[in-house]
Amino acid sequence: MPSIQKPIPVTLLSGFLGAGKTTLLENILKANHGYKIAVVVNDMSALNIDASLLVNHKVSQKKESMVQLQNGCICCTLRGDLLEEMAGLAFSGKFDYIVIESTGISEPMQVAETFTQEFTTAMLDAEDKVDIGMDEKVLRKIAEHGGLAKLTSLDTAVTVIDSFNFLPNFETFDLLKDRWEIGMPEDERTISDLLVDQIEFSDVIILNKTDTISIKKQNKIKALVRKLNPVAKVISTNFCKVDLKDIINTGLFQFDKAATSAGWLQSIHEMTVRDVAAGSKLAPKPETEEYNINNFVYRARTPFHPLRLHELIRDKFLVMEYNTPSGADVHDGHDHATQEAEDDDEQLEPVDEDGDSPMAQEEWEDESDDESVELIDEKVVLDNKKNSVFGNLLRSKGYFWLATRHILQGEWSQAGAILTIKPGQPWFCVMSENSWPDDETVRSYIKRDFQGIYGDRRNEIVFIGENIDTEKLTKALDHCLLTPTEMRKFERIMKRFNGDVIKTEAKLNVAWEDGFEDWPDIIAGGDDDEE
Known part of the structure; x- marks a missing residue:
């Protein structure tokens, strides 16, 4: 079994399509940082990066898919999947940093959950019941190491925001599947909900394309973002030009902190x-x-x-x-x-x-x-x-x-x-x-x-x-x-x-008359004598 000296740090890039994630990724690859970086992206055809930048790095193409685990939760994963890909990069011993460019419709918390031991265990439990497209031997190998977190560690969660479209995206009725025609047909997530999810689960928030809006609007957006996530570092920029020390090897990410930073x-x-x-x-x-x-x-x-x-x-x-879904218990x-x-x-x-x-x-x-x-x-x-x-x-x-x-x-x-x-x-x-x-x-x-x-x-x-x-x-x-x-x-x-x-x-x-939809009727277990 390969010996893993130290978990490889990972930066996760989130943000809507067109916000500037790919530009940021290109800036990372161009920089003189000394890291041997593995990059995981969703769609190679949409990644317009000069081949010369990839000479010293590796780019893996993954596509979005949906997997249903045993507990009934639908988790967004990278087909193949992200868990297996991260482990493969760690076991190879060739890289000292990983950057994930998630799809525009990804919720960063779900990607972050991939790094937990609980997620590995859940995938193992689901192996016999759901076709998750993974080799059980690989899963068990990851589990024996203590989960993906022992092989790779999420270092920084970065969200890139298109400043020009930020406020309009708050007031839209659009669903993700309607605007970009991606995702699952039954996906009822909204643009505004996803925008908030990406902001609230971040260590660093990059307000990109600030030259397209007034200073007054910039200040308003920055103030709102800070209210939505008081603990994140907020950076205003154009063309995603940021100091790499703010997004690479920062040591900022802590799952518990990110989950409660809203x-x-x-x-x-x-x-x-x-x-x-x-x-x-x-x-x-x-x-x-x-x-x-x-x-x-x-x-x-x-x-x-x-x-x-x-x-x-x-x-x-x-x-x-x-x-209430049909057939629900x-x-x-x-x-x-x-x-x-x-x-x-x-x-x-x-x-x-x-x-x-x-x-x-x-x-x-x-x-x-x-x-x-x-x-x-x-x-x-x-x-x-x-x-x-x-x-x-x-x-x-x-x-x-x-x-x-x-x-x-x-x-x-x-x-x-x-x-x-x-x-x-x-x-x-x-x-x-x-x-x-x-x-x-x-x-x-x-x-x-x-x-x-x-x-x-x-x-x-x-x-x-x-x-x-x-x-x-x-x-x-x-x-x-x-x-x-x-x-x-x-x-x-x-x-x-x-x-x-x-x-x-x-x-x-x-x-009393009730205008809301019915909720499922459940039987509460345990002692009910509080009244």
């Missing part, structure tokens, strides 16, 4: 630590506004009325909602608990804030069906957003609690004009503590989120944008919370089905 996540964590230390109520940490880019954290321990929240957002964004949404809850409606008849009974369920479903086929006018939605409390909101992300969804937390993720709403994991208060992570530090953070009889259920969303009117936005969101009267009704339901989260959820489902 501005929205840091804002939540900073707020939490500050609150615990102060022992007081939640309050936004004062922010120094740079070029009018500001952020704040909205928090509430009262659930949202689902219909009012839906009405607030439905015509201000292109709302992309989770739809979930209930049909109408089990015995649901039937019992509906049979009890005479005792707890749902009423709206004005005391009126809601429309019949059939009428509500018919109306929802009619709305679902309406064509979305992009200009109208953008105008609605601009003239609303969401105004110049650029990014928001966090968790929310719907009055009708008692088990699963809601995940809120918005980039530009597109807002994605989907179910997350169960609230920790629903789960048995035996199901919590083993790490004591993590468990202490989980417990810190508990408050009162509803545990860790809460609304916690970070908003980042230009001149956000925090007072108006807070007021609009507060209006979507259950009123005191509605909250008393909520509490009666909670007491009636004390500790039975399944029956509680079923009753809450019929207590």
